[in-house]
Amino acid sequence: xxxxxxxxxxxxxxxxxxxxxxxxxxxxxxxxxxxxxxxxxxxxxxxxxxxxxxxxxxxxxxxxxxxxxxxxxxxxxxxxxxxxxxxxxxxxxxxxxxxxxxxxxxxxxxxxxxxxxxxxxxxxxxxxxxxxxxxxxxxxxxxxxxxxxxxxxxxxxxxxxxxxxxxxxxxxxxxxxxxxxxxxxxxxxxxxxxxxxxxxxxxxxxxxxxxxxxxxxxxxxxxxxxxxxxxxxxxxxxxxxxxxxxxxxxxxxxxxxxxxxxxxxxxxxxxxxxxxxxxxxxxxxxxxxxxxxxxxxxxxxxxxxxxxxxxxxxxxxxxxxxxxxxxxxxxxxxxxxxxxxxxxxxxxxxxxxxxxxxxxxxxxxxxxxxxxxxxxxxxxxxxxxxxxxxxxxxxxxxxxxxxxxxxxxxxxxxxxxxxxxxxx
Ligand code: SF4
Ligand code: SF4
Numbered sequence: 001x002x003x004x005x006x007x008x009x010x011x012x013x014x015x016x017x018x019x020x021x022x023x024x025x026x027x028x029x030x031x032x033x034x035x036x037x038x039x040x041x042x043x044x045x046x047x048x049x050x051x052x053x054x055x056x057x058x059x060x061x062x063x064x065x066x067x068x069x070x071x072x073x074x075x076x077x078x079x080x081x082x083x084x085x086x087x088x089x090x091x092x093x094x095x096x097x098x099x100x101x102x103x104x105x106x107x108x109x110x111x112x113x114x115x116x117x118x119x120x121x122x123x124x125x126x127x128x129x130x131x132x133x134x135x136x137x138x139x140x141x142x143x144x145x146x147x148x149x150x151x152x153x154x155x156x157x158x159x160x161x162x163x164x165x166x167x168x169x170x171x172x173x174x175x176x177x178x179x180x181x182x183x184x185x186x187x188x189x190x191x192x193x194x195x196x197x198x199x200x201x202x203x204x205x206x207x208x209x210x211x212x213x214x215x216x217x218x219x220x221x222x223x224x225x226x227x228x229x230x231x232x233x234x235x236x237x238x239x240x241x242x243x244x245x246x247x248x249x250x251x252x253x254x255x256x257x258x259x260x261x262x263x264x265x266x267x268x269x270x271x272x273x274x275x276x277x278x279x280x281x282x283x284x285x286x287x288x289x290x291x292x293x294x295x296x297x298x299x300x301x302x303x304x305x306x307x308x309x310x311x312x313x314x315x316x317x318x319x320x321x322x323x324x325x326x327x328x329x330x331x332x333x334x335x336x337x338x339x340x341x342x343x344x345x346x347x348x349x350x351x352x353x354x355x356x357x358x359x360x361x362x363x364x365x366x367x368x369x370x371x372x373x374x375x376x377x378x379x380x381x382x383x384x385x386x387x388x389x390x391x392x393x394x395x396x397x398x399x400x401x402x403x404x405x406x407x408x409x410x411x412x413x414x415x416x417x418x419x420x421x422x423x424x
Contacts, residue, residue: 001242002270002294006031008107009081010039018078019107022047022091024058024066025404026335027083027245027272029366030294032064033332047072047080049091052402059364059400060335073101081107085195085245085272086135089119093186108242111189117166118176122187125158126197126247127230132158135197140175151226155233163191188241195245196234198262200225202251206278207314210343213251214314222250222258228265244269249276254283267293274298280317282324290331297328298369300339303347304355312343322359329363336363337404340392341371344379348388357395367404368396 012019013035021028024046036042046058046066053066072078082091093112096103103109115122121142124135131143132154144161147154164170166187176182202222204213227248234240246266250256254277266273267289274296275286289295303309306318329336338360342348360368370392379385393403 002031002034005081005108005243006034006038009035009043010041012079012107013041013043014039018044018072018075020044020047020067020072020078020080022069022072022080022082023084023087024048024050024053024402025084026296026337026367027085027243027294028081029058029060029064030272030296030333030335031081031083032061034294036061037332043081044078045072052397056400056402058366059361060366069095069099073099077105079105079107083108083243086120086124088194088243089123089186089188097186110241112186113189114184115166115187116182116184117172117187118179118182119185119187120181121162121176122166122191123194123241124197125162125193125195126199127154127225128199129201133199135195136181138175138179140173140179142173142176149225151229151233155230155237155239159191159237159239166191190241191239192241193234193239193244194241195247196230196240197247198225198227198230198250199247200250202253202256204251204278205255205280205315206252206317208312209314218251220257222256225250225258227258227262231262231265231269231271243272245272245274247274247276252280253277254279254281254286259283260285263289270294272296276300278313278317279321279324279328280315282327287328287331287334290328290334293333295331295334296337297334298337298339299325300341300371301356301359302339302341302343304352304357304359308347308352311346325363335367336365337367337369338363338365339369339371342380342385342388344385348384350391353388353392354395357392357399357401360396360401361399365401367402368392369404 009019021031021043028046032042042064046064047069048066049069054068056066058064082088089112092106092109095101120136121134126133126135127146132146133143134141144158147157165172200222203218207214253275263285270293272294273289276298279299302312309318310316328334340356
Protein backbone atom coordinates (compact mmCIF):
# COMPACT_ATOMS: atom_id res chain seq x y z
CA UNK A 1 0.00 0.00 0.00
CA UNK A 2 2.86 2.38 0.77
CA UNK A 3 4.15 1.85 -2.78
CA UNK A 4 0.75 2.88 -4.12
CA UNK A 5 0.88 6.16 -2.19
CA UNK A 6 4.42 6.85 -3.37
CA UNK A 7 3.19 6.39 -6.97
CA UNK A 8 0.22 8.70 -6.40
CA UNK A 9 2.42 11.41 -4.88
CA UNK A 10 4.80 11.12 -7.86
CA UNK A 11 1.94 11.42 -10.36
CA UNK A 12 0.65 14.53 -8.64
CA UNK A 13 4.05 16.21 -8.40
CA UNK A 14 4.67 15.41 -12.06
CA UNK A 15 1.36 17.09 -12.82
CA UNK A 16 2.70 20.24 -11.04
CA UNK A 17 0.42 19.78 -8.00
CA UNK A 18 1.64 20.84 -4.58
CA UNK A 19 1.82 17.78 -2.30
CA UNK A 20 2.72 18.10 1.39
CA UNK A 21 3.67 15.23 3.68
CA UNK A 22 2.57 15.62 7.30
CA UNK A 23 3.64 15.70 10.06
CA UNK A 24 7.41 16.31 9.99
CA UNK A 25 8.58 12.97 11.37
CA UNK A 26 10.83 10.05 10.50
CA UNK A 27 8.07 8.28 8.57
CA UNK A 28 7.43 11.23 6.24
CA UNK A 29 11.16 11.83 5.75
CA UNK A 30 11.59 8.23 4.54
CA UNK A 31 8.57 8.50 2.24
CA UNK A 32 10.00 11.73 0.78
CA UNK A 33 13.16 9.79 -0.12
CA UNK A 34 11.06 7.04 -1.71
CA UNK A 35 9.20 9.63 -3.76
CA UNK A 36 12.47 11.18 -4.93
CA UNK A 37 13.91 7.83 -5.94
CA UNK A 38 10.74 7.01 -7.87
CA UNK A 39 10.30 10.25 -9.79
CA UNK A 40 13.36 12.42 -9.26
CA UNK A 41 11.49 15.09 -7.26
CA UNK A 42 10.77 15.57 -3.58
CA UNK A 43 7.26 16.39 -2.31
CA UNK A 44 6.62 20.15 -2.03
CA UNK A 45 7.49 20.28 1.70
CA UNK A 46 6.78 18.68 5.06
CA UNK A 47 3.94 20.19 7.02
CA UNK A 48 3.64 20.34 10.80
CA UNK A 49 1.67 22.25 13.42
CA UNK A 50 4.71 22.80 15.67
CA UNK A 51 5.77 26.41 15.15
CA UNK A 52 9.33 25.62 16.30
CA UNK A 53 9.79 23.50 13.17
CA UNK A 54 8.46 26.04 10.68
CA UNK A 55 10.98 27.36 8.18
CA UNK A 56 13.56 24.72 9.11
CA UNK A 57 15.17 22.41 6.60
CA UNK A 58 15.89 18.75 7.21
CA UNK A 59 19.52 17.78 7.74
CA UNK A 60 19.08 14.49 5.91
CA UNK A 61 17.43 16.06 2.83
CA UNK A 62 18.84 19.52 2.63
CA UNK A 63 16.31 20.93 0.18
CA UNK A 64 13.16 19.94 2.07
CA UNK A 65 11.58 22.56 4.26
CA UNK A 66 9.00 22.29 7.04
CA UNK A 67 6.04 24.65 6.76
CA UNK A 68 2.82 25.31 8.65
CA UNK A 69 -0.57 23.97 7.60
CA UNK A 70 -1.68 27.59 7.05
CA UNK A 71 1.09 28.03 4.52
CA UNK A 72 0.33 24.74 2.78
CA UNK A 73 -3.36 25.64 2.59
CA UNK A 74 -2.61 28.98 0.87
CA UNK A 75 -2.61 27.03 -2.39
CA UNK A 76 -6.25 26.15 -2.95
CA UNK A 77 -5.68 22.72 -4.44
CA UNK A 78 -2.62 21.59 -2.42
CA UNK A 79 -2.85 17.96 -1.28
CA UNK A 80 -1.59 16.00 1.70
CA UNK A 81 -0.30 12.56 2.58
CA UNK A 82 -0.59 12.08 6.33
CA UNK A 83 1.54 9.45 8.04
CA UNK A 84 1.99 9.19 11.79
CA UNK A 85 1.39 6.05 13.85
CA UNK A 86 -0.07 8.07 16.72
CA UNK A 87 -1.45 11.23 15.12
CA UNK A 88 -2.71 10.55 11.55
CA UNK A 89 -6.31 10.41 12.72
CA UNK A 90 -6.06 13.68 14.69
CA UNK A 91 -4.39 15.53 11.80
CA UNK A 92 -6.96 14.31 9.26
CA UNK A 93 -9.82 15.16 11.64
CA UNK A 94 -8.47 18.65 12.19
CA UNK A 95 -8.02 19.37 8.48
CA UNK A 96 -11.37 18.01 7.34
CA UNK A 97 -13.78 18.66 10.21
CA UNK A 98 -12.23 21.72 11.83
CA UNK A 99 -10.52 23.55 8.97
CA UNK A 100 -13.16 22.32 6.52
CA UNK A 101 -10.92 21.19 3.68
CA UNK A 102 -12.28 18.73 1.14
CA UNK A 103 -11.32 15.19 2.22
CA UNK A 104 -10.31 14.47 -1.40
CA UNK A 105 -7.30 16.68 -0.79
CA UNK A 106 -5.95 14.10 1.67
CA UNK A 107 -4.49 11.38 -0.52
CA UNK A 108 -4.86 8.68 2.15
CA UNK A 109 -8.04 9.97 3.80
CA UNK A 110 -10.26 7.46 5.57
CA UNK A 111 -13.61 8.12 7.24
CA UNK A 112 -13.26 9.12 10.88
CA UNK A 113 -15.61 9.12 13.84
CA UNK A 114 -15.55 11.43 16.84
CA UNK A 115 -15.54 9.52 20.11
CA UNK A 116 -14.82 10.25 23.75
CA UNK A 117 -12.07 7.70 24.14
CA UNK A 118 -8.32 7.20 24.06
CA UNK A 119 -7.00 7.22 20.48
CA UNK A 120 -3.91 5.25 21.52
CA UNK A 121 -6.12 2.49 22.89
CA UNK A 122 -8.17 2.53 19.72
CA UNK A 123 -5.23 2.24 17.34
CA UNK A 124 -1.91 1.24 18.90
CA UNK A 125 -1.22 -2.03 20.74
CA UNK A 126 1.71 -3.99 22.11
CA UNK A 127 2.11 -7.69 22.81
CA UNK A 128 4.43 -8.36 25.75
CA UNK A 129 5.26 -11.36 27.93
CA UNK A 130 2.16 -11.32 30.05
CA UNK A 131 -0.51 -9.29 28.27
CA UNK A 132 -1.57 -7.17 25.38
CA UNK A 133 -1.08 -3.59 26.55
CA UNK A 134 -1.97 -0.23 25.11
CA UNK A 135 0.95 1.63 23.56
CA UNK A 136 1.29 4.16 26.36
CA UNK A 137 3.51 4.51 29.39
CA UNK A 138 0.88 4.95 32.08
CA UNK A 139 0.97 2.43 34.90
CA UNK A 140 -2.78 2.13 34.77
CA UNK A 141 -2.96 1.34 31.06
CA UNK A 142 -5.33 -1.45 30.04
CA UNK A 143 -4.02 -4.97 29.98
CA UNK A 144 -5.82 -7.70 28.06
CA UNK A 145 -5.27 -11.44 28.22
CA UNK A 146 -3.06 -12.61 25.36
CA UNK A 147 -4.52 -16.14 25.45
CA UNK A 148 -1.36 -17.97 26.28
CA UNK A 149 0.44 -16.25 23.42
CA UNK A 150 -1.80 -17.82 20.80
CA UNK A 151 -1.95 -15.20 18.01
CA UNK A 152 -5.34 -16.22 16.63
CA UNK A 153 -7.47 -16.29 19.76
CA UNK A 154 -5.45 -13.45 21.33
CA UNK A 155 -6.02 -11.02 18.47
CA UNK A 156 -9.67 -12.01 18.20
CA UNK A 157 -10.28 -11.19 21.84
CA UNK A 158 -8.18 -8.00 21.76
CA UNK A 159 -10.25 -6.72 18.85
CA UNK A 160 -13.55 -7.51 20.52
CA UNK A 161 -12.72 -5.96 23.90
CA UNK A 162 -11.07 -2.87 22.41
CA UNK A 163 -14.11 -2.16 20.22
CA UNK A 164 -16.51 -2.74 23.07
CA UNK A 165 -14.61 -0.26 25.24
CA UNK A 166 -14.62 2.35 22.46
CA UNK A 167 -18.37 1.86 22.01
CA UNK A 168 -19.02 2.08 25.75
CA UNK A 169 -20.35 -1.50 25.94
CA UNK A 170 -17.56 -2.34 28.40
CA UNK A 171 -16.43 0.33 30.89
CA UNK A 172 -13.00 1.84 30.36
CA UNK A 173 -10.36 0.50 32.75
CA UNK A 174 -10.60 2.58 35.92
CA UNK A 175 -7.25 4.35 35.53
CA UNK A 176 -8.02 5.42 31.97
CA UNK A 177 -11.19 7.30 32.85
CA UNK A 178 -9.36 10.40 34.09
CA UNK A 179 -6.25 9.97 31.99
CA UNK A 180 -5.23 13.04 29.98
CA UNK A 181 -5.60 11.23 26.67
CA UNK A 182 -9.16 10.08 27.31
CA UNK A 183 -11.02 12.87 25.53
CA UNK A 184 -13.07 13.76 22.47
CA UNK A 185 -10.96 12.63 19.55
CA UNK A 186 -11.11 11.40 15.98
CA UNK A 187 -10.46 7.73 15.36
CA UNK A 188 -10.68 5.73 12.15
CA UNK A 189 -14.20 4.40 11.53
CA UNK A 190 -12.68 1.20 10.21
CA UNK A 191 -11.16 0.67 13.69
CA UNK A 192 -7.99 -0.51 12.00
CA UNK A 193 -4.73 -0.34 13.95
CA UNK A 194 -1.93 2.07 13.03
CA UNK A 195 0.77 0.11 14.84
CA UNK A 196 1.49 -3.15 16.58
CA UNK A 197 4.55 -3.54 18.80
CA UNK A 198 6.53 -6.52 20.02
CA UNK A 199 7.90 -5.81 23.48
CA UNK A 200 8.78 -9.21 24.86
CA UNK A 201 11.62 -9.41 27.32
CA UNK A 202 14.72 -10.58 25.56
CA UNK A 203 18.42 -11.04 25.91
CA UNK A 204 20.88 -8.17 25.51
CA UNK A 205 24.68 -8.08 25.36
CA UNK A 206 24.81 -4.73 27.20
CA UNK A 207 24.60 -4.39 30.96
CA UNK A 208 22.69 -1.20 31.70
CA UNK A 209 21.98 -0.96 35.42
CA UNK A 210 18.36 -0.04 34.97
CA UNK A 211 17.55 -2.98 32.67
CA UNK A 212 17.12 -6.70 33.30
CA UNK A 213 17.83 -7.91 29.77
CA UNK A 214 21.43 -8.99 30.27
CA UNK A 215 20.71 -12.20 32.17
CA UNK A 216 22.24 -15.22 30.43
CA UNK A 217 19.06 -17.24 30.98
CA UNK A 218 17.19 -14.82 28.69
CA UNK A 219 19.08 -16.23 25.70
CA UNK A 220 16.53 -18.21 23.69
CA UNK A 221 13.76 -16.85 25.93
CA UNK A 222 11.89 -15.53 22.90
CA UNK A 223 11.54 -18.99 21.39
CA UNK A 224 8.02 -19.34 22.69
CA UNK A 225 6.84 -16.05 21.23
CA UNK A 226 5.31 -15.55 17.81
CA UNK A 227 6.19 -12.52 15.70
CA UNK A 228 4.93 -12.22 12.12
CA UNK A 229 2.17 -14.72 13.04
CA UNK A 230 0.47 -11.85 14.90
CA UNK A 231 0.64 -9.64 11.83
CA UNK A 232 -0.88 -12.43 9.72
CA UNK A 233 -3.79 -12.69 12.18
CA UNK A 234 -4.27 -8.91 12.14
CA UNK A 235 -4.34 -9.02 8.33
CA UNK A 236 -6.89 -11.83 8.32
CA UNK A 237 -9.18 -9.79 10.53
CA UNK A 238 -8.63 -6.69 8.36
CA UNK A 239 -7.22 -4.79 11.34
CA UNK A 240 -4.15 -3.31 9.64
CA UNK A 241 -4.21 0.22 8.32
CA UNK A 242 -2.91 0.89 4.82
CA UNK A 243 0.22 2.54 6.25
CA UNK A 244 1.36 0.54 9.25
CA UNK A 245 4.20 0.50 11.79
CA UNK A 246 5.70 -2.49 13.57
CA UNK A 247 7.92 -1.82 16.55
CA UNK A 248 10.40 -4.47 17.62
CA UNK A 249 11.96 -4.09 21.08
CA UNK A 250 13.02 -7.39 22.62
CA UNK A 251 16.29 -6.93 24.55
CA UNK A 252 18.86 -6.36 21.79
CA UNK A 253 16.53 -6.83 18.82
CA UNK A 254 19.35 -7.31 16.31
CA UNK A 255 20.58 -10.40 18.17
CA UNK A 256 17.17 -12.01 18.39
CA UNK A 257 17.24 -15.33 16.54
CA UNK A 258 13.63 -15.02 15.41
CA UNK A 259 13.89 -11.64 13.74
CA UNK A 260 14.41 -12.75 10.13
CA UNK A 261 10.81 -13.85 9.47
CA UNK A 262 9.51 -10.58 10.87
CA UNK A 263 11.95 -8.54 8.80
CA UNK A 264 10.94 -10.40 5.62
CA UNK A 265 7.26 -9.95 6.36
CA UNK A 266 7.56 -6.21 6.98
CA UNK A 267 9.74 -5.75 3.91
CA UNK A 268 7.26 -7.63 1.76
CA UNK A 269 4.29 -5.58 3.04
CA UNK A 270 6.27 -2.31 3.22
CA UNK A 271 5.36 -1.80 6.87
CA UNK A 272 7.55 0.64 8.79
CA UNK A 273 9.92 -1.61 10.73
CA UNK A 274 10.83 0.30 13.85
CA UNK A 275 13.66 -1.39 15.74
CA UNK A 276 15.21 -0.62 19.11
CA UNK A 277 18.89 -1.50 18.89
CA UNK A 278 22.04 -0.71 20.85
CA UNK A 279 23.96 -0.95 17.52
CA UNK A 280 26.74 -3.02 19.10
CA UNK A 281 26.44 -5.38 16.14
CA UNK A 282 25.78 -4.47 12.52
CA UNK A 283 22.67 -6.37 11.45
CA UNK A 284 23.21 -6.98 7.74
CA UNK A 285 19.67 -8.31 7.34
CA UNK A 286 18.15 -5.12 8.77
CA UNK A 287 20.39 -3.03 6.54
CA UNK A 288 19.13 -5.06 3.57
CA UNK A 289 15.48 -4.43 4.48
CA UNK A 290 16.20 -0.69 4.38
CA UNK A 291 17.35 -0.95 0.75
CA UNK A 292 13.72 -1.29 -0.38
CA UNK A 293 11.42 -0.80 2.61
CA UNK A 294 11.18 1.72 5.47
CA UNK A 295 13.22 1.09 8.62
CA UNK A 296 13.64 3.23 11.72
CA UNK A 297 16.40 2.43 14.22
CA UNK A 298 15.97 3.89 17.69
CA UNK A 299 19.20 3.92 19.59
CA UNK A 300 19.75 5.07 23.15
CA UNK A 301 23.05 7.00 23.05
CA UNK A 302 22.71 8.46 26.55
CA UNK A 303 26.30 9.71 26.40
CA UNK A 304 28.73 11.87 24.49
CA UNK A 305 31.99 10.23 25.51
CA UNK A 306 33.26 6.62 25.40
CA UNK A 307 33.80 6.73 29.18
CA UNK A 308 30.24 7.77 30.01
CA UNK A 309 28.91 5.30 27.48
CA UNK A 310 30.86 2.46 29.13
CA UNK A 311 29.66 3.55 32.58
CA UNK A 312 26.00 3.47 31.54
CA UNK A 313 26.01 0.46 29.23
CA UNK A 314 28.42 -1.70 31.23
CA UNK A 315 30.51 -2.42 28.12
CA UNK A 316 33.28 -0.61 26.30
CA UNK A 317 31.73 -0.41 22.87
CA UNK A 318 31.35 3.28 21.92
CA UNK A 319 33.68 3.31 18.90
CA UNK A 320 32.34 0.06 17.47
CA UNK A 321 28.76 1.29 17.96
CA UNK A 322 29.53 4.55 16.12
CA UNK A 323 31.16 2.64 13.28
CA UNK A 324 27.99 0.54 12.91
CA UNK A 325 25.74 3.62 13.00
CA UNK A 326 27.78 5.22 10.20
CA UNK A 327 27.24 2.06 8.14
CA UNK A 328 23.50 1.89 8.85
CA UNK A 329 22.76 5.44 7.77
CA UNK A 330 23.98 4.68 4.27
CA UNK A 331 20.83 2.60 3.63
CA UNK A 332 18.43 4.65 1.49
CA UNK A 333 15.26 4.14 3.54
CA UNK A 334 16.64 4.10 7.05
CA UNK A 335 15.87 6.86 9.55
CA UNK A 336 18.08 6.93 12.61
CA UNK A 337 16.63 8.23 15.86
CA UNK A 338 19.12 8.79 18.71
CA UNK A 339 17.62 8.89 22.19
CA UNK A 340 19.16 10.57 25.20
CA UNK A 341 18.05 9.06 28.48
CA UNK A 342 19.12 11.30 31.33
CA UNK A 343 20.95 9.35 34.04
CA UNK A 344 21.40 11.60 37.10
CA UNK A 345 25.03 12.39 37.94
CA UNK A 346 26.41 10.50 34.95
CA UNK A 347 25.36 12.06 31.63
CA UNK A 348 23.55 15.22 32.78
CA UNK A 349 26.57 17.43 32.16
CA UNK A 350 27.67 19.91 29.52
CA UNK A 351 30.48 17.82 28.06
CA UNK A 352 28.35 14.76 27.34
CA UNK A 353 25.47 16.79 25.98
CA UNK A 354 27.61 18.88 23.63
CA UNK A 355 29.60 15.90 22.36
CA UNK A 356 26.38 13.98 21.80
CA UNK A 357 24.92 16.85 19.76
CA UNK A 358 28.12 17.02 17.67
CA UNK A 359 27.83 13.31 16.88
CA UNK A 360 24.19 13.79 15.84
CA UNK A 361 25.14 16.71 13.65
CA UNK A 362 27.87 14.70 11.93
CA UNK A 363 25.33 11.91 11.29
CA UNK A 364 22.91 14.46 9.74
CA UNK A 365 20.21 13.50 12.22
CA UNK A 366 16.79 15.16 11.91
CA UNK A 367 15.10 14.05 15.16
CA UNK A 368 16.44 13.26 18.64
CA UNK A 369 14.31 11.93 21.49
CA UNK A 370 15.18 13.06 25.02
CA UNK A 371 13.88 10.61 27.64
CA UNK A 372 13.27 10.84 31.36
CA UNK A 373 10.52 8.30 31.54
CA UNK A 374 12.26 5.66 33.63
CA UNK A 375 13.25 8.18 36.27
CA UNK A 376 11.64 9.43 39.41
CA UNK A 377 9.60 12.57 38.81
CA UNK A 378 11.62 14.24 41.63
CA UNK A 379 14.60 14.20 39.26
CA UNK A 380 12.95 15.64 36.21
CA UNK A 381 11.35 18.31 38.38
CA UNK A 382 14.79 19.45 39.64
CA UNK A 383 16.44 22.71 38.48
CA UNK A 384 19.50 20.83 37.26
CA UNK A 385 17.44 18.45 35.10
CA UNK A 386 15.57 21.38 33.59
CA UNK A 387 18.81 23.25 32.85
CA UNK A 388 20.41 20.24 31.20
CA UNK A 389 17.27 19.51 29.23
CA UNK A 390 17.23 23.08 28.00
CA UNK A 391 20.89 22.87 27.05
CA UNK A 392 20.24 19.70 25.06
CA UNK A 393 17.24 21.15 23.22
CA UNK A 394 19.05 24.46 22.48
CA UNK A 395 22.24 22.79 21.24
CA UNK A 396 20.21 20.48 19.02
CA UNK A 397 18.26 23.45 17.65
CA UNK A 398 21.52 25.28 16.82
CA UNK A 399 22.37 22.27 14.66
CA UNK A 400 18.95 22.21 13.04
CA UNK A 401 18.01 19.02 14.90
CA UNK A 402 14.45 18.73 16.16
CA UNK A 403 13.32 16.97 19.29
CA UNK A 404 10.83 14.21 18.59
CA UNK A 405 8.21 14.02 21.25
CA UNK A 406 7.20 10.37 21.42
CA UNK A 407 3.93 10.64 23.33
CA UNK A 408 3.90 7.02 24.29
CA UNK A 409 7.17 7.40 26.19
CA UNK A 410 5.99 10.18 28.45
CA UNK A 411 3.68 10.49 31.41
CA UNK A 412 1.24 13.33 32.03
CA UNK A 413 3.54 14.84 34.69
CA UNK A 414 6.37 14.89 32.19
CA UNK A 415 4.24 16.65 29.60
CA UNK A 416 3.23 19.27 32.18
CA UNK A 417 6.81 20.02 33.19
CA UNK A 418 8.49 19.90 29.79
CA UNK A 419 5.94 20.74 27.11
CA UNK A 420 6.08 24.22 25.65
CA UNK A 421 8.36 25.96 28.11
CA UNK A 422 11.41 24.02 26.95
CA UNK A 423 10.80 24.17 23.26
CA UNK A 424 9.84 20.53 23.20
S1 SF4 B 1 -3.74 4.87 30.35
FE1 SF4 B 1 -4.29 6.77 29.24
S2 SF4 B 1 -3.05 6.71 27.38
FE2 SF4 B 1 -3.08 4.64 28.22
S3 SF4 B 1 -4.83 3.59 27.30
FE3 SF4 B 1 -5.59 4.46 29.18
S4 SF4 B 1 -6.41 6.45 28.56
FE4 SF4 B 1 -5.05 5.77 26.94
S1 SF4 C 1 21.02 -1.67 25.68
FE1 SF4 C 1 18.80 -1.59 26.07
S2 SF4 C 1 18.11 -3.73 26.19
FE2 SF4 C 1 20.36 -3.71 26.38
S3 SF4 C 1 20.75 -3.76 28.60
FE3 SF4 C 1 20.76 -1.58 27.91
S4 SF4 C 1 18.63 -0.85 28.19
FE4 SF4 C 1 18.62 -3.12 28.27
